[in-house]
Amino acid sequence: MVLRYTTLITVCLILLSRAAIAADEPGLQSLLTKPIIGAELSQDEVMEFTDARVMPMPEVETVAQWEAFVQRQRQSTFAEVIYRGSAAQWRDAELGVEYLDTIDGGPGYSIRKLRYEAVPGLWIPALLYVPDNLTGKVPVIMNVNGHDGNGKAAPYKQIRCINQAKRGMIALNVEWFGMGQLRTDNFAHYRLNQIDLCGTSGYGAFYLSMKRVLDVLLSHEHADPERVAVTGLSGGGCQTIQISALDERVTLADPVAGYSSFHTRARYLSDLGDSEQTPVDLAVTADYSVLTAMRAPRPTLLTYNDQDNCCFRAGHALPPLVQAAEPIFKLYGKPDNLQSHINTDPGTHNYELDNRQQLYAFLGRHFYPDDAAYDADEIPCEDEVLSADELMVPLPDNNLNLHALAIAEMQSLPRDGVLPTSAGAAAGWQRTKRAGLRQVLRFPKYDVQAEAVGQQEVAETQGTFWQLKIGDAWTVPAVELVRGTPQKTVVIIGDAGRGGLTPQVEELLAANHRVIAVDPFFFGESKIKNRDYLFALLVSAVGERPLGIQASQVAAVARWAAVKDNVRRVKVVAVGHRTSVAALAAAALSGSVISGVELHDSLGSLRQVVEENRQVTESPELFCFGLLAEHDIKQLAALVAPNTVRFVKPSERVRSELADLKAFYAELGIQFDPFR
Numbered sequence: 264m265v266l267r268y269t270t271l272i273t274v275c276l277i278l279l280s281r282a283a284i285a286a287d288e289p290g291l292q293s294l295l296t297k298p299i300i301g302a303e304l305s306q307d308e309v310m311e312f313t314d315a316r317v318m319p320m321p322e323v324e325t326v327a328q329w330e331a332f333v334q335r336q337r338q339s340t341f342a343e344v345i346y347r348g349s350a351a352q353w354r355d356a357e358l359g360v361e362y363l364d365t366i367d368g369g370p371g372y373s374i375r376k377l378r379y380e381a382v383p384g385l386w387i388p389a390l391l392y393v394p395d396n397l398t399g400k401v402p403v404i405m406n407v408n409g410h411d412g413n414g415k416a417a418p419y420k421q422i423r424c425i426n427q428a429k430r431g432m433i434a435l436n437v438e439w440f441g442m443g444q445l446r447t448d449n450f451a452h453y454r455l456n457q458i459d460l461c462g463t464s465g466y467g468a469f470y471l472s473m474k475r476v477l478d479v480l481l482s483h484e485h486a487d488p489e490r491v492a493v494t495g496l497s498g499g500g501c502q503t504i505q506i507s508a509l510d511e512r513v514t515l516a517d518p519v520a521g522y523s524s525f526h527t528r529a530r531y532l533s534d535l536g537d538s539e540q541t542p543v544d545l546a547v548t549a550d551y552s553v554l555t556a557m558r559a560p561r562p563t564l565l566t567y568n569d570q571d572n573c574c575f576r577a578g579h580a581l582p583p584l585v586q587a588a589e590p591i592f593k594l595y596g597k598p599d600n601l602q603s604h605i606n607t608d609p610g611t612h613n614y615e616l617d618n619r620q621q622l623y624a625f626l627g628r629h630f631y632p633d634d635a636a637y638d639a640d641e642i643p644c645e646d647e648v649l650s651a652d653e654l655m656v657p658l659p660d661n662n663l664n665l666h667a668l669a670i671a672e673m674q675s676l677p678r679d680g681v682l683p684t685s686a687g688a689a690a691g692w693q694r695t696k697r698a699g700l701r702q703v704l705r706f707p708k709y710d711v712q713a714e715a716v717g718q719q720e721v722a723e724t725q726g727t728f729w730q731l732k733i734g735d736a737w738t739v740p741a742v743e744l745v746r747g748t749p750q751k752t753v754v755i756i757g758d759a760g761r762g763g764l765t766p767q768v769e770e771l772l773a774a775n776h777r778v779i780a781v782d783p784f785f786f787g788e789s790k791i792k793n794r795d796y797l798f799a800l801l802v803s804a805v806g807e808r809p810l811g812i813q814a815s816q817v818a819a820v821a822r823w824a825a826v827k828d829n830v831r832r833v834k835v836v837a838v839g840h841r842t843s844v845a846a847l848a849a850a851a852l853s854g855s856v857i858s859g860v861e862l863h864d865s866l867g868s869l870r871q872v873v874e875e876n877r878q879v880t881e882s883p884e885l886f887c888f889g890l891l892a893e894h895d896i897k898q899l900a901a902l903v904a905p906n907t908v909r910f911v912k913p914s915e916r917v918r919s920e921l922a923d924l925k926a927f928y929a930e931l932g933i934q935f936d937p938f939r
Contacts, residue, residue: 290721291744291769295780296762299716299728299740299788306792309802312736314529316805317546320553320587326594333557337509339548345509348892349672350467353382360479363656369647371395372428376656379479381472385663388444388656389476390415390436391483392428400487402432402630403480405506407439407473409497409521414443416651419614423494425644426623430637432630435480439498440469440539440665444655449664452538453878457669459543460872460885461676462892466542468668473506481512490514490630494622496614497521497573500566501540507563508554515629516558517622519566519614520573523580524552524587528801533574535797538879543888547806552587559588560595562629565603566618573612577605600629616641669873676870677895682927689904689930696902697852699893704811706852709734711823723747724772731781733819737812740788741781741820744768749777752828754821756780756846758839760787767838767863779824783816785809785884786842799883810884814848821849821857832858840866841882844899851902859907867916869895897921905931913938 323329346354358380365375375391394401404427411417415436427434441450455465481488492515493503500521507516525546528534535541549557555565565584567577581603592601604621606613624639631637663671683689700706712732719726727743742761753776757764761780771778782789791798799809821833835857837846843865850857866872869891872882879886897920900908904927910917918938928935 291724292762292765294719294721294724294726294744295742295765295768297717297719297726297728297742299742300730300738302788302792304738305784305789306798308737309791309798310529312807313798313801313805314526316807317525317529318548318550318553320550320556323591323594329559329591329594336549336553337557340509340545343548344542344545345464345467345470347467348461348463348889350464350471353467353471356383358383358475359386366653368392368428369425369644372425374654377479378656378658379475381475382468382663382668384661385468385668386658387472387476388415388438388658389479390424390654390656392424392434392436394428394431394433397433397485399485400490401485402490402492402626403483403486404432404434404492404494404626405473405477405480406434406436407493407495407499407502408437408442409439409495409499409501410442411497412442412446413651414438414446416443416649416654418645418648419496419619421648422641422644423614423619423622425647426619426642427626429642429644430623430626432626433480433483433486435476437472437476438656439502440472443651444658445664447664449666449876451665451878453880454665454669454876455538456879456883456886457666457873457877458672459888460869460891461669461672462889463672464542465665465669466539466545468665469502469539470505470509473502474510477506477510477512488512492516492626492630495519495521497612498540500575501536504551504554504558508549508557513561515562515626517564517566517625519618520568520571520575520612522551523575524583525550525801525804526552527580527583531579532794533576534580535794535801537797538800541797541800541804543803544806546801546804552584555584556588556591558601559591560597560600562600562625563588563602564621564625565601566606566621567603568606568610568612570607570610571612581605666873666876673870673873673891676891677893677898679893680895680898682897682901682923684930686930686932689927693902693904696894696898700848700899700902701852703808703887703889703893704814704848704852705806705808706811706848707734707815709737709815709819711819713823713827731820731823733816737784737816739781739783739816739820741779744772744778744780746772747775750775752777752779752824752830752833753836754779754781754817754824754833755836755838756783756786756817756842757837758786758841760790762787764838767836771836777828779820781817781820783813783842783845785813796880796883800879803888808884808887810845810848810887810890813842813845813884814852817845817849818853818857821853825856832856834858834861836861836863837865838863840864841885844869844885844896847896847899847903847908850906850908851899855906857903857906859909860903861909861911863911865910865913865917866896867914867918867920868897871916895920897924900924900937901927904928905933907933907935908937909939910937911939
């Protein structure tokens with residue numbers, strides 16, 4: 264009977280406590296959501312942060328100095344950006360090319376359909392416009408396309424290829440990932456970061472799609488290796504400068520409204536590019552201004568639009584590129600080989616008549632310099648434009664895509680993922696794994712300068728509002744909450760920002776904790792106001808990692824809180840898939856200052872990011888390059904030991920993936936159940 268009364272009293276107390284919490288939540292919510300740093304600061308700081316880390320143009324005085332630099336940067340770009348992980352095997356594989364049927368073109372040319380493997384098992388369709396009655400060697404032109412859903416069937420692209428063929432050139436019209444025939448969900452460009460997570464360059468597939476088709480084009484018996492051109496609009500302009508700068512076989516390039524320097528992108532939001540335009544670490548080895556200068560002394564026409572309504576408007580995009588490249592072309596004594604054109608008719612984002620005729624004239628100047636009959640006026644051919652169905656190239660039913668490549672990459676990951684089964688082995692394993700994790704995250708150790716910017720008391724809860732200057736780059740907002748006489752200090756973060764943490768904060772306050780609710784990089788008030796995930800890509804392009812920044816900020820706040828409150832250690836609580844990973848990384852690399860982590864709604868495995876077919880737009884920090892190659896959730900949790908990791912209301916996936924974590928703690932002499 265006594266037990267029944269005790270149970271009844273306990274239930275009543277719990278219900279009363281919950282009622283009190285519910286009554287107080289609006290007041291606590293007002294403390295958690297009070298603005299501290301404002302809506303603009305995080306964006307201003309990330310702009311400064313990325314701009315400062317873009318590689319500069321080198322100061323050179325001779326051609327020899329420049330060429331030595333170019334050789335180093337090309338090698339670095341291939342090794343450190345493009346051919347990482349399995350991309351090196353893709354590069355070296357013997358891949359297929361299949362020529363299919365030939366269809367009638369207009370007067371003077373035919374169209375040969377073909378498909379080729381960019382990487383093993385991933386076929387890309389293309390069209391070869393071949394002039395009639397070819398003899399000898401003739402110019403060849405690779406026509407790439409940008410973010411146009413029509414892909415290779417886009418009328419302006421067909422007209423360009425037809426005009427090249429009518430002038431006696433072999434024109435190749437190639438499809439692009441996510442466009443035309445490849446316009447499927449699993450070819451969306453933001454899927455390539457799934458491959459990055461696995462430690463292989465997703466951008467490598469994009470680059471190889473260009474390199475392989477250039478191989479195909481140059482294998483034609485009539486291809487003149489001295490007259491090889493590449494051109495394209497928008498994303499195609501970006502592809503043009505990438506392949507034309509890095510592949511010395513390209514003798515002439517005309518990128519159209521396709522790119523700007525990373526310095527420019529950090530300042531002009533319209534220029535922030537997607538995943539293949541902003542590959543991980545590219546800004547460390549070759550800014551786009553450097554890529555432009557790498558074209559010297561080969562003929563290069565930079566075409567931009569005066570009133571571009573998409574991106575890369577001439578007024579801000581073009582001058583820095585010319586400023587960087589012009590002195591290098593002059594070093595070679597070939598200043599006229601660098602030309603630029605600003606389109607005013609229509610002046611918007613286009614590769615229409617004026618821009619096409621600029622290309623024809625540039626081709627004539629450099630490929631047919633002695634042909635007095637060469638005419639740069641466009642040859643009318645609108646009635647020769649074919650439908651997408653007529654230009655369809657059959658592809659294998661089991662053709663791979665970006666998501667399928669990621670699925671294949673992750674099958675054996677993480678490498679060496681089995682947890683040690685003895686205390687002695689565990690110590691060495693942790694040292695090695697922590698060093699690797701620090702490198703993967705580019706994990707800095709930040710100092711904190713704190714400024715209290717206000718106080719407010721609501722319902723017996725004292726709130727202090729802090730601006731935390733973390734390192735020399737970041738300002739992080741924090742709310743310190745105290746009720747009564749706290750016994751311990753907790754730092755809490757959440758995917759929804761601190762404003763979404765009211766239930767968890769109330770529970771911690773009720774348990775006599777001092778609570779510091781923080782919005783690290785990319786969350787809550789620290790969320791970038793405009794084009795947030797594109798800035799996250801830019802952060803990775805300049806050699807840093809969003810996840811590393813988040814984890815470093817959390818670790819820095821924990822150290823600051825411990826000193827401020829004169830306690831030896833603090834706990835970190837995270838609510839959500841994303842911040843749980845940041846909390847684990849912070850605890851794994853911060854030494855003993857973090858006593859343990861408590862995770863709500865954690866992933867069981869980073870493999871879920873790929874299995875659920877997520878895009879980098881949704882959770883950019885989870886696509887940290889190479890993280891899954893060595894560290895999954897289980898390995899990160901094991902690196903926190905001997906400090907504890909507790910999963911609150913764990914999913915079945917968490918329980919199954921981390922089933923041996925309890926045994927790992929036991930090997931360290933700690934009897935601890937990570938599941939609550």
